[in-house]
Amino acid sequence: MTEATPGIDPDCGVADDFPHVCLVAGEHSGDHMAGLLMKALADRLDGRVRFSGVGGGEMIAAGGDKGFDSFFPMEEIAIAGIFEIIPHIPNVLRRINQSAERIKALKPDVVITIDSPEFSFRLGNKLSRTNILHVHYVAPTVWAWRPKRAKMISGFLEHLLTILPFEAPYFEKWGLDCTFVGNPVVEMNLDQGDGPGFRKKHGLGRDQLVLSVLPGSRLSEVRSLLPIFKQAVDIIKRRVPDLAVVVPTVGTVADEVKAAVSDWPVPVIVTETINAKRDVFAASNVALAASGTVTSELAMAGVPMVIAYRVAPLSALLIRMMTKVKYVSIVNMVLGREVSPEFIQENCTGPKIAKALGDLLCDADALRAQRDALAEVGDKLGRHLAPSSETAAGVILKILEKKNAL
Numbered sequence: 001m002t003e004a005t006p007g008i009d010p011d012c013g014v015a016d017d018f019p020h021v022c023l024v025a026g027e028h029s030g031d032h033m034a035g036l037l038m039k040a041l042a043d044r045l046d047g048r049v050r051f052s053g054v055g056g057g058e059m060i061a062a063g064g065d066k067g068f069d070s071f072f073p074m075e076e077i078a079i080a081g082i083f084e085i086i087p088h089i090p091n092v093l094r095r096i097n098q099s100a101e102r103i104k105a106l107k108p109d110v111v112i113t114i115d116s117p118e119f120s121f122r123l124g125n126k127l128s129r130t131n132i133l134h135v136h137y138v139a140p141t142v143w144a145w146r147p148k149r150a151k152m153i154s155g156f157l158e159h160l161l162t163i164l165p166f167e168a169p170y171f172e173k174w175g176l177d178c179t180f181v182g183n184p185v186v187e188m189n190l191d192q193g194d195g196p197g198f199r200k201k202h203g204l205g206r207d208q209l210v211l212s213v214l215p216g217s218r219l220s221e222v223r224s225l226l227p228i229f230k231q232a233v234d235i236i237k238r239r240v241p242d243l244a245v246v247v248p249t250v251g252t253v254a255d256e257v258k259a260a261v262s263d264w265p266v267p268v269i270v271t272e273t274i275n276a277k278r279d280v281f282a283a284s285n286v287a288l289a290a291s292g293t294v295t296s297e298l299a300m301a302g303v304p305m306v307i308a309y310r311v312a313p314l315s316a317l318l319i320r321m322m323t324k325v326k327y328v329s330i331v332n333m334v335l336g337r338e339v340s341p342e343f344i345q346e347n348c349t350g351p352k353i354a355k356a357l358g359d360l361l362c363d364a365d366a367l368r369a370q371r372d373a374l375a376e377v378g379d380k381l382g383r384h385l386a387p388s389s390e391t392a393a394g395v396i397l398k399i400l401e402k403k404n405a406l
Helices: 028-044 057-066 086-106 117-127 149-154 168-172 184-188 195-201 219-239 254-261 274-283 293-301 313-322 330-335 350-361 364-380 388-402
Strands: 020-025 050-054 110-114 133-137 159-162 178-180 210-214 244-248 268-271 286-290 305-309 342-344
Touching (some): 020 028, 020 086, 020 117, 028 057, 028 110, 028 133, 028 184, 028 388, 050 057, 086 117, 110 388, 117 133, 117 149, 149 168, 159 168, 168 178, 184 293, 195 274, 210 274, 219 286, 219 305, 219 350, 244 254, 244 274, 268 274, 274 293, 286 293, 286 350, 293 305, 293 364, 305 350, 330 364, 342 350, 350 364
Parallel strands (some): 020 050, 020 110, 110 133, 133 159, 159 178, 244 268, 305 342
16 A cells, blocks of 8 residues: 655645544444445535554545645454454554554644454554544444443544444433434445346346355455355255255455355355445345344345344453343344344354354245334434435534534
């Protein structure tokens, strides 16, 4: 990655007196959210804004002709699990230090960190003695574990943008300004795909059962979950002989996914774009998904799902000791009941997952009941609100006005 130069960039004509917004994302979902926010800010400011930070393909695309050079490859910090990160700690700490020094040199008007709390908050601490305003997008799950983080981040954050409607009070009691902006998955229009067109394009029958398999967007997740998901598909194939399997993935792990599914017991269709994901969801009867953002995406599309996840045993032990929630997926958390079956850690096995998927695929009443519940999830996530990126952009603009940066 090339180093961005503070001041006037001769290649894009962005002047020094334009507001300078630094955005830091640490994984695919954050890259997507930041990309939408960049577009909303650029639209509101008629392009009179410049960006810097850490991000992936969507942030680079949102930079347009003005450009966006990530400080380093975002994938270096996209690591899931407590113990899984241990081998990467030296490099992650180095990237935190480098990012802090880079930001101090660039002196942006505001820094916006997106999710990835372990990286974002360590970076925030290093910037806390500067006069650079820091906004964080996606609240840490203090309502689930490590509640003391609410007080800690209130010491250096200017504002917190939340994506779940119940989160703000956990932080406001420590004096941190919060705004519920709605959930970014609403903007993805995931309920507007062309299911019949996808089936026709890939030679799938109109009534053929289609299973979407979503193993996560991090390499660690893909490597951990795909072998288990393969076993589940192998078992369910015996119960549903004409089953079709589609894996919507992202570019950062696409090669790994394609290699892993090459020897599956059924032909697997792999897609990589957001447009293809919409069509896949529209064509799918059921999904098998890693716990994470994608469960919210499936809820917005109304696709019934089975949820599974596994991390290293020691990571799981620590998480269980420190957490206080009954469910791991946003879908079930939001509704306060298990709408979509969860298979976590020792329960994340091929046979258990296969039975749940088979029961769901073959039970029209169960499919209908889950679809009805998922519609309720969509409403709670802000389906009828203004786009989250627009609301978030409005908050950022008010902060820039407060700083007299506009």
